[in-house]
Amino acid sequence: MSKTKLLEIDALQVERESKEILRGISLSIGHGEVHAIMGPNGSGKSTLANTLMGHPSCEVIGGTVNFSGQDLSDLEVNQRANSGMFMAFQYPMEIPGVPLTTFLREAMNTRRGEGNEIGVREFRKTMLEKMELLNMDPAFASRYLNQGFSGGEKKRCEILQMAMLEPSLAILDETDSGLDIDALKIVAEGVNAQRGDHMGVLIITHYQRLLTYIQPDRVHVMVSGQIVESGGPELALKLEDQGYDSYVNRVAEGV
Amino acid sequence: MSTEAIQPPTTSIEFDYKHGFHDKEKAAITTDPGLSEKIVRQISALKNEPEWMLELRLQGLQAFESRPMPDWGADLSEIKFDDIRYYVKATDRGAEDNWDDVPEYIKNTFDRLGIPEAEKKFLAGVGAQYDSEVVYHSIQDQMAEQGVIYLDMDGGLREHEDLVKKFFAKMIPVNDNKFAALNTAVWSGGSFVYVPPGVKVDLPLQAYFRINAEAAGQFERTLIIADEGADVHYIEGCTAPVYARDSLHSAVVEIIAMPNSHVRYTTIQNWSNNVYNLVTKRAFAHEGASVEWIDGNIGSKVTMKYPAIHLLGEGARGEVLSIAYANSGQHQDAGAKIVHAAPNTSSTITSKSIGNGDGRSSYRGLLKVDRGATDARSFVRCDAMLLTPESRTDTYPYIEIEEEDAQIGHEATVSKIGDDEIFYLMSRGLSEEKATSVIVTGFFEEFIKELPMEYSVEMNRLIELEMEGSIG
Structure with a gap:
């Protein structure tokens, strides 16, 4: 195992629209580990994901984040991506007029750097293989990025991008929302095919069901911008059973 | 007055030498700034034109002088008509101007676009020659076999006077508007195209290839005649910025599409940002004919351009697809005009514009269905995208319908480039x-x-x- 952690979050505080959303989060993910953050709506899970990726609306007011030994605050969004971070969006954007293939090849080549661009044939071959794995119609390759895609198609397209870009850390922001069980299995298979020593995963989810298909190493419960409990995969099952109420009440009383 | 004289600039020989041109017999010819009847007569005389063309020019001059400036559209109050040179012989342009005077940003753009050296000079208005003669001639030979005529407008007038006389200024009459009138008075260069019945021209005709032959200019005049069942695609311009020393470009393009013919006219214009680009384009489409204006406007200070199609015969079809990109200090007032004048005609207008910096883009369109033009179908869509809070877009869609069964659709959207889209791609x-x-x-x-x-x-x-x- 490498000495530096893949991701090291220390006492992170974040404001969004002048409101403090994350109130001192600490969390560390080793290379190849899969962590899940679970919590009720409004607990700040998605803010954590967006802060890591660098959304302009998330303002870090305290704490530090280290990603592969680099201080995240020094990095622009695209630099984070090119250092190996990837986020599968909860609501992927529709970009009219930009074919998925064109866009993905652009992104891959940016990542690979000048002089190391992927050949058109190799790219096409890889892309079609990954699409097959995700049960995506090859016709999607020439469709405009996410435009007119159903919710499930968008999520699969996110996982396709992840598979092509081969990140060292994949953040899945509510990837399971809006997916039926078949689509959920396909997405999970896509992630499992990819996971291993070279890719750590941070799964953000409200529900336990995705974790049935992607076994996490660690589960953290987030309530009101704080991590209130961490444990192994069994914690997810406990939450499924008992819900978040006891945590929410405890935090409310503590304040 | 000396300002009206046409005289060779005294320095032209030296400049010729400097740029490596040694043709000493060729005198440079340029009119002094300003416009008058005398200048119009001199232009016509220089070209040895027939009397009727001179008459047209003089009518144009009269219409230009008597018509007021348009009180709508973009701000044209800064055009200094008296400072403009109305005739510069194209082959002498390179001799007069100096590559060193071309603004840095234009040169940089050429480099970044990978424009070849010879082309750069032409585009910058400082090169008299563009080495494409070979390509041009081989295309010429192929087309000549099919009976296609593709000449510069002056050549067209010399060699095919009957055809020119029949159609010149017929789609756009002399007094149609102030700037078309000005063009009629002082036009020079442009293209003349005739495609015989049933002939399909496979390759697009590109004005590019005819640069030696006075293709481009401030007041170019183009006439395209597609005979019955003919098919032709004409392309003018290119994406590189064209640096013009003179700030007024006022072209006229006329197209006549005879029954069942198909004409597509593609334009990409990227004028340097000192240019007023005021262009009149109009096509007549007869029975079963189809005409498409594909029109891209990127540069200039002000552009006013509304390609028009008159659907005159049953079943005629028209399409205008245009884009405009208005950067800081620019106003793109562009659009389309379609007149349904016969039954069962159809049209589409698609306009896409982008505003950046404090740039301004306007869509101005007229859709007209005349009485008797039953079963007309038309769809108009204009989309604008604003990249900055300071950019601006306006839409002026005019619709006049005189037949009840017309099916008209209109859709307009304005979008802002959002943080979330940028974030997603980043x-x-x-x-x-x-x-x-x-x-x-x-x-x-x-x-x-x-x-x-x-x-x-x-x-x-x-x-x-x-x-x-x-x-x-």
């Missing part, structure tokens, strides 16, 4: 500039995909260049 590794240009390219996709390959590649590169420096 999260995949693209820089902010690249992300913006990807979104802009996507917005123009409908237009770009209609361009021949080499143009669409250039167009994409140009959009990237335009985005650079506009961020951060």
